[in-house]
Amino acid sequence: MRLLSCITDRREIPVFRKLGVDEVYFAVGDVPNYANTGALGAAADAPGTIRAAHAHGLKVFLAANGREDRMRDPDREVLVKKIRAIAAAGLDGLIVSNPGLFRLFAGEKIGVPLHLSSVQPCFNSGTARFFVERFGISRIILPNQLAAAEAAGILRYCRSAGVETEIFCYKFFGCPYINGACYLHEPEYYTLSGPQREDGMCRMGSGGSLAKVSPYRVFERDAGTIARTAARLSLRFSRGGAPRLLNASSFFDYCLAGVDCVKYGTRTDGTEAKIRNLRAIREMLRAVSDLAGRFPPEEARRRFVERAGSYGEGT
Amino acid sequence: MEKGLKLGPGAFRDTAALRKALKGFDWAYFGSEFCENLLEPGLADGLRLLAGEKKDVCLLTPLVTDKGLRVLEGLFSAIRKMRFGRRFEISVNDFGVLGLIRRMRWSVPVSFGRRLSRDFALPDRGGVLSILNRDGTVLLKELKVGRLEMTLFPGALRLRRPEGAGKLRFTVFYPYMDIATSRTCLMGMPDVPPGESPATVNCARECLRANYGIKNDRIRETLIAGGNTIFVEWGGGAASRSRSARIDRLVFCPDT
Numbered sequence: 001m002r003l004l005s006c007i008t009d010r011r012e013i014p015v016f017r018k019l020g021v022d023e024v025y026f027a028v029g030d031v032p033n034y035a036n037t038g039a040l041g042a043a044a045d046a047p048g049t050i051r052a053a054h055a056h057g058l059k060v061f062l063a064a065n066g067r068e069d070r071m072r073d074p075d076r077e078v079l080v081k082k083i084r085a086i087a088a089a090g091l092d093g094l095i096v097s098n099p100g101l102f103r104l105f106a107g108e109k110i111g112v113p114l115h116l117s118s119v120q121p122c123f124n125s126g127t128a129r130f131f132v133e134r135f136g137i138s139r140i141i142l143p144n145q146l147a148a149a150e151a152a153g154i155l156r157y158c159r160s161a162g163v164e165t166e167i168f169c170y171k172f173f174g175c176p177y178i179n180g181a182c183y184l185h186e187p188e189y190y191t192l193s194g195p196q197r198e199d200g201m202c203r204m205g206s207g208g209s210l211a212k213v214s215p216y217r218v219f220e221r222d223a224g225t226i227a228r229t230a231a232r233l234s235l236r237f238s239r240g241g242a243p244r245l246l247n248a249s250s251f252f253d254y255c256l257a258g259v260d261c262v263k264y265g266t267r268t269d270g271t272e273a274k275i276r277n278l279r280a281i282r283e284m285l286r287a288v289s290d291l292a293g294r295f296p297p298e299e300a301r302r303r304f305v306e307r308a309g310s311y312g313e314g315t
Numbered sequence: 316m317e318k319g320l321k322l323g324p325g326a327f328r329d330t331a332a333l334r335k336a337l338k339g340f341d342w343a344y345f346g347s348e349f350c351e352n353l354l355e356p357g358l359a360d361g362l363r364l365l366a367g368e369k370k371d372v373c374l375l376t377p378l379v380t381d382k383g384l385r386v387l388e389g390l391f392s393a394i395r396k397m398r399f400g401r402r403f404e405i406s407v408n409d410f411g412v413l414g415l416i417r418r419m420r421w422s423v424p425v426s427f428g429r430r431l432s433r434d435f436a437l438p439d440r441g442g443v444l445s446i447l448n449r450d451g452t453v454l455l456k457e458l459k460v461g462r463l464e465m466t467l468f469p470g471a472l473r474l475r476r477p478e479g480a481g482k483l484r485f486t487v488f489y490p491y492m493d494i495a496t497s498r499t500c501l502m503g504m505p506d507v508p509p510g511e512s513p514a515t516v517n518c519a520r521e522c523l524r525a526n527y528g529i530k531n532d533r534i535r536e537t538l539i540a541g542g543n544t545i546f547v548e549w550g551g552g553a554a555s556r557s558r559s560a561r562i563d564r565l566v567f568c569p570d571t
Binding site: 150181211242244250 | 324378380381382409410411413415430435446447448449450451454494496497499507510512514515524525528531532533534536538570
């Protein structure tokens with residue numbers, strides 16, 4: 001299983017290589033990317049980044065996964081020019097989410113494999129088939145809100161179609177809502193009564209005091225259930241969000257199911273945090289391989305989960 | 316301007332009340348817009364009943380896993396055997412569901428629902444409705460999708476026909492705007508123990524009993540949790556004066 005990491009500074013490339021990273025991806029400030037954070041220069045600087053990654057034997061991808069950026073026709077021509085120039089420098093893949101941009105890049109034959117971003121979530125094998133058959137994508141980055149068991153059909157289809165798959169590491173993924181469609185991130189769709197939290201309103205719920213929750217419309221009178229549900233909602237909304245499907249156990253199952261890559265993609269982390277977290281993921285992958293080789297799946301999973309809290313500790 | 320009513324939980328308990336509620340509306344919108352756990356056998360019964368009413372009917376479908384795709388395949392097969400007195404459409408929020416409809420060689424009119432429409436057009440708080448890029452509009456034409464569903468901000472009074480929209484039509488849902496959806500429902504899924512690899516999203520369908528207002532000290536508006544989705548109330552009548560923006564259908568969603 002390969003390890004893919006974001007980079008936000010070229011100096012991270014040799015360091016991450018030593019940590020066992022196989023592939024890197026980056027964003028540039030003038031190509032729309034999800035959340036528009038952690039840019040590594042502009043499109044004109046991208047060839048240098050690509051050369052630096054290749055010099056260290058790493059594959060390198062560019063995030064062009066802005067899903068909701070408005071683009072007038074002149075901007076469209078400029079974007080194609082930029083991507084062509086970056087492609088000519090040897091880019092190994094372009095991460096895309098907007099269907100219009102998929103059509104644009106596939107139609108313009110830019111000569112770079114296209115990856116389906118998790119921001120355009122693929123939850124079923126029909127969606128996988130849609131993007132593979134229509135746009136010829138070569139990799140699917142699975143959303144974190146899909147259980148390993150639910151992904152079986154997608155993984156089967158991808159193997160048969162020669163399409164790679166990628167998952168996020170469960171430990172380093174913030175938003176509990178469907179990726180790319182969470183408008184709690186930014187206060188465009190509501191009005192803040194104070195300063196914006198650094199990590200948005202979704203990551204850990206609202207924080208602060210517990211939200212006041214009360215029935216808004218009642219469809220079926222069942223006071224007991226309604227009161228219990230309101231209490232659960234208040235706690236979840238204010239303290240961490242909905243339950244996570246991608247946990248240590250599910251991560252182990254994904255690895256065993258033959259997912260090709262695991263991604264560390266927190267572009268807002270500094271280099272030191274990235275190093276710490278990449279070490280932890282490498283340790284996890286070694287543990288999966290070791291345990292799966294020595295124990296039956298149930299027992300291997302149990303042991304992996306038992307040690308889940310300690311991966312990356314003391315390194 | 317056509318008018319629709321989105322039917323909520325329990326809409327079919329009292330047929331007389333349902334008929335009364337639908338009076339004054341051209342369209343009945345029915346189904347599960349955001350959650351595959353609500354794709355239940357009752358949907359086919361509801362549609363059978365609506366097929367006999369003198370109303371246009373639109374079936375709402377959510378984002379689905381392979382499990383939901385299988386349920387929808389069965390539901391679609393059942394629907395194809397029904398006879399609707401008036402128009403029938405499907406609102407799609409997942410490319411896999413669109414693919415399923417096309418694989419079944421079903422020529423039913425398809426619109427993109429509130430989740431998927433944001434890939435193609437977006438409203439902003441200033442009241443402007445924008446087409447994101449013209450490649451998206453061309454793709455919609457190739458996919459034979461001629462209608463996008465969305466919710467607008469109150470400033471939508473100033474809407475003009477969005478540049479690059481071609482022949483696209485827009486349906487506006489009001490008064491609630493969906494702002495975040497989670498498969499693992501805030502209200503309806505038990506916590507997952509750390510050692511358990513969940514097979515799927517288990518829920519007890521608490522959302523069929525009520526939806527909830529959430530008052531929070533950081534957000535001014537009351538948020539509404541309706542099933543697995545968080546909404547903000549943004550009002551609605553504004554869009555009724557925006558025909559020039561190719562908005563020709565308004566859908567009232569009293570229960571989100």
